[in-house]
Amino acid sequence: MAKARLQYLSDAEQSFIHEKTLEVLEVVGVAYNSPLALDLLEEAGAEVDRERLTARLRWDLIEPCLASVPREILLAGREPRHDRILGRDSLVATSDGMFTYVLDDLTGVRREGTQADLARFTRLVDALTEIDTHWPSPQTSDVAAEVMPLVMQATCLRNTSKHIQDEIRAPELVDPILAMYEAASGAPLAERPVFSVTNCTVAPLQHDREMTEAGLKLAKRGVPIFVLPMPQAGTTGPMTLLGTCIVHLAELLSAVVLFQLAQPGCPLISGVGSAVAEMRSGGYIAAGPEIGLINLICLEMSRFYGLLTQATGISADAKAVDFQAGSEGGMTGLCAALAGADSLIAAGGFDGVQTTSLAKMVLDNDQVGALRRYLRESLIDDTTALIDDILEVGIGGHFLGRRSTRAHARDEVWRPSVFQRGTPEEAAGPGGSLLEQAVARAEALLAEHEPLPLDEAAERELDAIVAGWAERHAGA
Numbered sequence: 001m002a003k004a005r006l007q008y009l010s011d012a013e014q015s016f017i018h019e020k021t022l023e024v025l026e027v028v029g030v031a032y033n034s035p036l037a038l039d040l041l042e043e044a045g046a047e048v049d050r051e052r053l054t055a056r057l058r059w060d061l062i063e064p065c066l067a068s069v070p071r072e073i074l075l076a077g078r079e080p081r082h083d084r085i086l087g088r089d090s091l092v093a094t095s096d097g098m099f100t101y102v103l104d105d106l107t108g109v110r111r112e113g114t115q116a117d118l119a120r121f122t123r124l125v126d127a128l129t130e131i132d133t134h135w136p137s138p139q140t141s142d143v144a145a146e147v148m149p150l151v152m153q154a155t156c157l158r159n160t161s162k163h164i165q166d167e168i169r170a171p172e173l174v175d176p177i178l179a180m181y182e183a184a185s186g187a188p189l190a191e192r193p194v195f196s197v198t199n200c201t202v203a204p205l206q207h208d209r210e211m212t213e214a215g216l217k218l219a220k221r222g223v224p225i226f227v228l229p230m231p232q233a234g235t236t237g238p239m240t241l242l243g244t245c246i247v248h249l250a251e252l253l254s255a256v257v258l259f260q261l262a263q264p265g266c267p268l269i270s271g272v273g274s275a276v277a278e279m280r281s282g283g284y285i286a287a288g289p290e291i292g293l294i295n296l297i298c299l300e301m302s303r304f305y306g307l308l309t310q311a312t313g314i315s316a317d318a319k320a321v322d323f324q325a326g327s328e329g330g331m332t333g334l335c336a337a338l339a340g341a342d343s344l345i346a347a348g349g350f351d352g353v354q355t356t357s358l359a360k361m362v363l364d365n366d367q368v369g370a371l372r373r374y375l376r377e378s379l380i381d382d383t384t385a386l387i388d389d390i391l392e393v394g395i396g397g398h399f400l401g402r403r404s405t406r407a408h409a410r411d412e413v414w415r416p417s418v419f420q421r422g423t424p425e426e427a428a429g430p431g432g433s434l435l436e437q438a439v440a441r442a443e444a445l446l447a448e449h450e451p452l453p454l455d456e457a458a459e460r461e462l463d464a465i466v467a468g469w470a471e472r473h474a475g476a
Helices: 011-028 035-043 059-067 115-127 148-157 171-185 209-220 241-262 289-304 323-338 358-375 387-393 403-412 434-448 456-472
Strands: 047-049 054-056 073-075 084-086 092-095 101-103 110-112 163-166 195-199 225-227 268-271 275-278 283-285 308-312 343-347
Touching: 011 054, 011 059, 011 241, 011 289, 035 047, 035 054, 035 209, 035 241, 059 241, 115 148, 115 358, 115 434, 148 163, 148 171, 148 456, 171 195, 171 209, 171 456, 195 209, 209 225, 209 241, 225 241, 241 268, 241 289, 275 289, 289 308, 289 323, 308 323, 323 343, 323 358, 343 358, 358 434
Parallel strands: 092 343, 163 195, 195 225, 225 268, 268 308, 308 343
Antiparallel strands: 047 054, 073 084, 101 110, 275 283
């Protein structure tokens, strides 16, 4: 089988990066900022500093923790047809998350997201065939901060039966949020992990206490954890891409050790969130060519360590859904896909991951479909060489009437849902521009698509959990 692939680092270069990463962990260490974490690390033999809440890690501690990470991880859907298995399925694609703003593609008006927006975008993801899992977004600016985490989960559960990936930033949120997902799926998360979390380390070389202690609880419950270091070259990471990747990898390995000590065999995925800073402003560059190179280094080193991966994908720094957005997203996404990412943060983001829109979500759905065509394995043998056809048609003929043309026409050529082909006259028809057609496609899907509803008992349980949390935190 032939398959498109991309390799960046030599074996010697991978070994060099590994050695330098270990040097950082052994000499500098990592601040875990949690006595609970230090208890686990000290018991396992790490050198800890209780006063500074730091630990230094040696390879003899790291290596067995890496060996206990699963090589296949189920991301279950509320409907089993949406189940995806990292390490077995090719390129699992998720919507991008954590947007603050929603852009109206046709008027150019940008505003903060609302709960109604979250419901619409979640339902759209449920309808889009190339997007496998959902990262809740946009943020709900019209919901009180103390109940926002629970309201967002309930809103998503009511509007998609696909797997949901999100953050849990405080340990006290773990039990109510997991209770919501277990009520919706009817099974413990250890059996049906319909929910996974992103655990962001804090560059350089730190862990957030609240999120880390939430992660320890989540690991014991069998929730898959995407570890997402995010150093930025020039600010929270060294100015070279390699230096930033070494910080990234040190933070990644420090998280692997902690969560495997907490729960050996817990499902962990190596996420790539590292980037570069826009040095004039300190802002986050989401989709420059440097992001593709960071993906290559971190993905290859994650494979070196035997970890499943999630890459940064089809986001953009463009301020609208335009040529820049498509170019940036296409280059970064293809780079990550050809490098062998198991999962890709793939749809909906631009403006440095601050903004989303209906058109961007629909166009990114096509982008993912195109990426999957690149990744498809192809037979290289007599069945695909079609030598008999070539010899019989000969010079100056055509292949339109050949049986093989009919047999292969549908599966050989990828067909988009909104990307334009055909004649200019067809493209300029009643549907309008590509942007207008993408918006129309989104609106049609939202009008037609009905996600799988929750049963009445689950609906009551979600309401009760949110109401109970609101009552306990009234006036916070």
